Amino acid sequence: MAEPVQQPPQPSGGKRKGKAQYVQAKRARRCDAGGPRQLEPGLQGILITCNMNERKCVEEAYSLLNEYGDDMYGPEKFTDKDQQPSGSEGEDDDVEAALKKEVGDIKASTEMRLRRFQSMESGANNVVFIRTLGIEPEKLVHHILQDMYKTKKKKTRVILRMLPISGTCKAFLEDMKKYAETFLEPWFKAPNKGTFQIVYKSRNNSHMNREEVIKELAGIVGSLNSENKVDLTNPQYTVVVEIIKAVCCLSVVKDYMLFRKYNLQEVVKSAKDPSQPHPKLGNGKEVKLESDVKLNQNDPSEGKNNQQVVPENNEEPGQTKPKPESQVVNEEGAKPELADQVMEGCKSNENDHS
Incomplete structure (x- = not known):
């Protein structure tokens, strides 16, 4: 008769295993209690x-x-309870009792x-x-x-x-479009209106297309109120788009250039001259840019045509100068007009690594 196969002795690690489970559960619950x-x-x-x-x-x-x-x-305001760690990490504590105590303390605080x-x-x-x-x-x-x-x-x-x-929302174009339609309303939905620009930055993300995102957001701003206009020199609002991995961060800020x-x-x-929106540009072209902007601002009779010409000086040093044809946008609809203007102006932010 064959002898029964004997199982090798198991190491006695029950106490150590129980403590490890307790520590993991404690960390997980603390994370849940304190937020993401x-x-x-x-x-x-x-x-x-x-x-x-x-x-x-x-x-x-x-x-x-x-x-x-x-x-x-x-x-x-804080309390003493909030400052003190809860639960006991002693090796001799009963794991189950300590875990229950930890859960109760976390819920209370x-x-x-x-x-x-x-x-x-x-x-x-x-x-x-x-x-x-x-x-x-x-x-x-x-x-x-x-x-x-x-x-x-x-x-x-x-x-x-x-x-x-x-x-913040998921960094996928459809999710961003759906989220932005509601998010941008307090600033741009009629009767609210304003001049704006869009600045875009992406980190550790390879699936988003910069031009598509900017055009879609500019189109949404235009659809909320046709009186929203692009101003690449001194806008009332700057729409900030920061993408990190799979998360899109959005905000609308004032005095971005100031x-x-x-x-x-x-x-x-x-600054030598606080009125200059781009103090680092001191190459003579700045004077021409300022005079052109003032001319456009003081001549409301020209309407859309004044805002269709994007100043060439918005690009950073070392960037390719856009073709003149790309600076004149379509007059038939508000969305392409806004999108093209914003796209030209946002090229100035590509080399901003700060």
């Missing part, structure tokens, strides 16, 4: 670019945002864990995303830049640009 830890659709916040030091960037961002956030919205500002993974190098709750990011960032512009007081070292993000494209390092510098 990476950029995803459905968030509001502030997108910040920095100079090769993300940790220092986060520290500066918290300091700056809390300073001005307290000024606008009052100090944020979920609301307090949702801070006003919370840093999370952006999905791109040298880019930090600060999720916001209970504030309007575009108003807060404008307030910060306005104060720095007036006082010329430098308050950051590694932060470059600070862009408010009023909404505040040096929302660059905190540049906005504190004293």
Whole structure:
């Protein structure tokens, strides 16, 4: 009679396995309680670019945002419970009892864990995303830049640009079109109207077509109100499109050119002539550009034709100058007119790596 096959002895790792499960469950529940830890659709916040030091960037961002956030919205309130870690991580604790205690503590403190500002993974190098709750990011960032512009007081070292993000959606053309139709209404739907430009930046994304996105968004702005016009020199509104991986971040900001494209390092510098929207262009052509713009603004009788000519000086150094034919847009419909104007002007932002 054959002897039964004996199974090799199993290592006694039950306690270690139980602790590992407890730690994993604890981390997962803390993440759920505190909100998402990476950029995803459905968030509001502030997108910040920095100079090769993300940790220092986060520290500066918290300091700056809390300073001005307290000024606008009052100090944020915390409790002792919110500051203390819950649960016990001792090896001798009963795993099941400790897990139940942890779940109870997390449920009780979920609301307090949702801070006003919370840093999370952006999905791109040298880019930090600060999720916001209970504030309007575009108003807060404008307030910060306005104060720095007036006082010329430098308050950051590694932060470059600070862009408010009023909404996020999936970075696919159909999703963006559907989302933008509602998102852009507060600024551009009749009776609201204004002059605008679109700035576009894509990081770690290869499936989006820049020209298609800009044309679609410009078409949506035109469909909301036919009186919305493109102004590439000093627009009332700038539609910011920031794409990172599979997430599209959108915002509509004011004084984009005045505040040096929302660059905190540049906005504190004293300009020779504050009226110049492009102070870095000092090659003689600037004078011609300024006079052409003033001529167009002071001659309303020309109507659309004045806005169909896009200034050549909007391109950055080293870029190919567009053909004259591409500067004259179709007069038959508002959508192609707006789309072509915006496309010409947005070429100036292609080399903006900040």
